[in-house]
Amino acid sequence: MLRVFFRLVLASAVLAPAVLSADTVVEEIIARVNNQIVTRTDYEREQQQLKDEAQQQDPANAAKMVAQGQKDVLRGLIDRELLLEKGKDLDISADTELIKRLDEMRKQMKLDTMEDLEKAATSQGVSFEDFKQNMRTEIITQQVIQREVGSRLNISKDDEHSFYEQHKSELARPEEVRLSEILISTEHAGDDQTKIAAAQAKADDLLKQIKAGANFEEVAKKESQGPSATQGGDLGLFERGKLAKQLEDLTFGMKKDDVSDVIRTKQGFVILKVTEHQAAGIPSFNEIEPRLQEAVYMQRLQPALREYLKKLREQAFIDIKPGYVDTGASPNQSKPIVTTAAKEASAKELKKKKKLGVF
Numbered sequence: 001m002l003r004v005f006f007r008l009v010l011a012s013a014v015l016a017p018a019v020l021s022a023d024t025v026v027e028e029i030i031a032r033v034n035n036q037i038v039t040r041t042d043y044e045r046e047q048q049q050l051k052d053e054a055q056q057q058d059p060a061n062a063a064k065m066v067a068q069g070q071k072d073v074l075r076g077l078i079d080r081e082l083l084l085e086k087g088k089d090l091d092i093s094a095d096t097e098l099i100k101r102l103d104e105m106r107k108q109m110k111l112d113t114m115e116d117l118e119k120a121a122t123s124q125g126v127s128f129e130d131f132k133q134n135m136r137t138e139i140i141t142q143q144v145i146q147r148e149v150g151s152r153l154n155i156s157k158d159d160e161h162s163f164y165e166q167h168k169s170e171l172a173r174p175e176e177v178r179l180s181e182i183l184i185s186t187e188h189a190g191d192d193q194t195k196i197a198a199a200q201a202k203a204d205d206l207l208k209q210i211k212a213g214a215n216f217e218e219v220a221k222k223e224s225q226g227p228s229a230t231q232g233g234d235l236g237l238f239e240r241g242k243l244a245k246q247l248e249d250l251t252f253g254m255k256k257d258d259v260s261d262v263i264r265t266k267q268g269f270v271i272l273k274v275t276e277h278q279a280a281g282i283p284s285f286n287e288i289e290p291r292l293q294e295a296v297y298m299q300r301l302q303p304a305l306r307e308y309l310k311k312l313r314e315q316a317f318i319d320i321k322p323g324y325v326d327t328g329a330s331p332n333q334s335k336p337i338v339t340t341a342a343k344e345a346s347a348k349e350l351k352k353k354k355k356l357g358v359f
Contacts, residue, residue, distance in 0.1 A: 237276070
């Protein structure tokens with residue numbers, strides 16, 4: 001969760017390797033986007049992230065996925081700089097949303113304070129400041145895309161119906177149940193029958209409260225000792241064959257909102273609730289309309305976003321080092337002229353940073 005890939009940010013640049021002398025290369029600059037730069041370090045880090053993600057998603061086809069994605073690495077880095085700059089123009093601040101997301105993460109990890117979250121990041125070799133900056137970048141770019149592109153996409157019922165008819169075969173689904181649980185753990189009880197009996201008594205009492213009208217999700221948040229407690233006990237969707245036979249026979253025989261009796265498991269005493277029970281086959285339009293709307297939105301967002309980024313490129317000054325290609329480039333882009341004076345000023349700045357230990 002705390003894994004992060006962040007970019008090295010430098011204050012100024014010219015398009016060429018940044019040098020302090022004829023032999024000393026400080027950092028190779030491969031692109032300039034207005035007053036920001038993209039370095040070889042940034043580029044190689046994105047390449048490594050692409051490889052890692054491909055390996056996690058589909059190890060068998062990772063090499064093919066990497067080969068397809070490599071050509072767009074620089075495009076993605078330039079896209080990011082353009083969106084961040086647009087975020088500044090729009091006065092978009094990520095501060096409130098950043099705090100919200102970090103707090104949600106803290107709760108999910110069951111940590112008491114933000115300092116504990118920072119320690120958790122540090123223990124995994126992650127700079128917490130870099131992690132926050134990475135998240136802040138994501139928030140700003142998402143908000144720019146939503147405000148400048150997503151909000152202008154008009155999706156009608158006809159669009160949704162058309163998508164539904166075209167993709168019916170892909171929408172077919174197996175029978176599934178969505179389950180929530182309340183777990184009273186016996187993990188530390190060992191063979192102590194008194195502790196086991198106390199755990200069962202507590203589970204029986206919670207079931208009694210639920211049958212009397214108590215809200216299952218609220219009881220789960222307050223009393224469950226399972227990892228899903230913070231989500232109101234939600235365990236997600238299960239197809240047939242994914243659960244132990246005893247639990248499958250029980251839960252697939254239940255209807256939506258049915259609650260089980262107390263069940264003894266290796267982990268302790270469990271109460272299960274079926275929050276959804278989906279029949280096998282193609283769902284009706286009304287059942288999945290929100291999903292259809294999202295699917296049409298995403299289908300239209302990508303070409304609209306590329307067109308928007310093309311326009312941002314045409315309004316920007318972008319220079320690419322020979323040997324590198326921006327696959328999102330527009331033929332109408334302007335290329336900045338780097339003067340000798342600018343190069344000399346940049347070299348002086350780099351020397352100053354070297355003395356200060358920046359590099």
